[in-house]
Amino acid sequence: MNNSERPTARKSGLVVQEVPDEVLVYDLESNKAHCLNQSAAMIWKSCDGNNSVSEIAKLVETQAGEKITEDFVWLAIDQLSENNLLEQQVASNFQGQSRRDVIKKIGLASMVAIPVIASLVAPQSALAAASCACNNPQQCGNPPNSQCPSTINCTVLGVCAAA
């Protein structure tokens, strides 16, 4: 079995929340949050390690009620792999085309929204999110270059306390 043709959705270390027409995924290992649109979500859910790319295209076609090409599926798989949402990284298979070219080609022909994954990195800790960290304590209280303009909030270690 060629793994690159039968991708498997990653499950461990992920928290998944279904919302209408989208899937939100929070990766506990990388502190990244991902928003999969409906097309990307359908493809991700079809990545069970048994379905080939052409089989995934057929499955999505049935759900979407519209013709789906393998390029469409590969576009999602490429993004899923890049965002570490598959068990193993998969090399893109656009046969010499760039992702942009593929998007243009699919976008013009497709009645179904192209698969899109938006991502965001969350800070490591809540204290980091709620405060700021200067590179060194001398940066405290020296706007406009300081990341922490308040001498009251900035500790000797250069960590700004939350407001």
Next chain:
Amino acid sequence: MLENGLRFSHSPELEFVLESYGVRVKIQASNKRLLSEAEQVAKRALVDRVQIVKAREADHTFGIFGDPDETLHLVLAGEQVSYDTLHDRFFKFFDSILRITVAEHAKDLVFIHAGVVGWKGKAIVIPANSFCGKTTLVAQLVKNGATYYSDEYAILDASGLVHAFPRDLSMRYFAGTVVERAVTVEELGGVVGSTPLPVGLVLLTEYAENAEWKPETLTRGQGMMEVIPHTIPRKYDPEFSLKVLNTAVSDAIIVKSFRGEAAEFAIKLLSFFDSITVD
């Protein structure tokens, strides 16, 4: 004994256990004066939602110890997290880390780092990092008639309703260096909300000079994704956090835009909210 070789003595009577939002925290200190101050800071940090309980054990333990050279050390779970020679700055940091510890582990609640006001029976939630103008905007909204819920946390319950965390606003102004002052809601001519509210609007914004208000409506998934970095317990109870967030925003509109000066923007925002909501 700590890693750096410092030794602290601590008597059993120099400690207390508090409970706040379902979290038990033990505070130990090297003398009565520090212990008393820690208690006052804790009550202020947690807007008096604090009970001193008769318990020996706690979920988290802080230690506050003073050196002979008057350096103050802050220890959490046996590890030093800060030290300082400036008393006020030390306790300001303790205030922050205590609040965050409670917010991370609160029972059946999800704390979002956000400003919140009430307007016509709904909550306007403004998730943002510190130093991004959140308090300034909240203050202006209150001056324009919105009800004050918090300049720090939106507290969501399992039904998705927002509860108040009505501490005094930490207003900052520049006078050579940044100066911070606690301002009461009464000074702003406002009132504090007490009724839990459904979320009407989530506003993702930050101040930028001369910025134009160009609200982009986000889908629920996109909006939730943007709120996740501000969701305090996301690492400790991620499933519950996302579930509650989803419930909270299910009937809300989520918009994103830079904003200009708070005084002018607050009026625009309230008008915008009126225009998009149906009674």
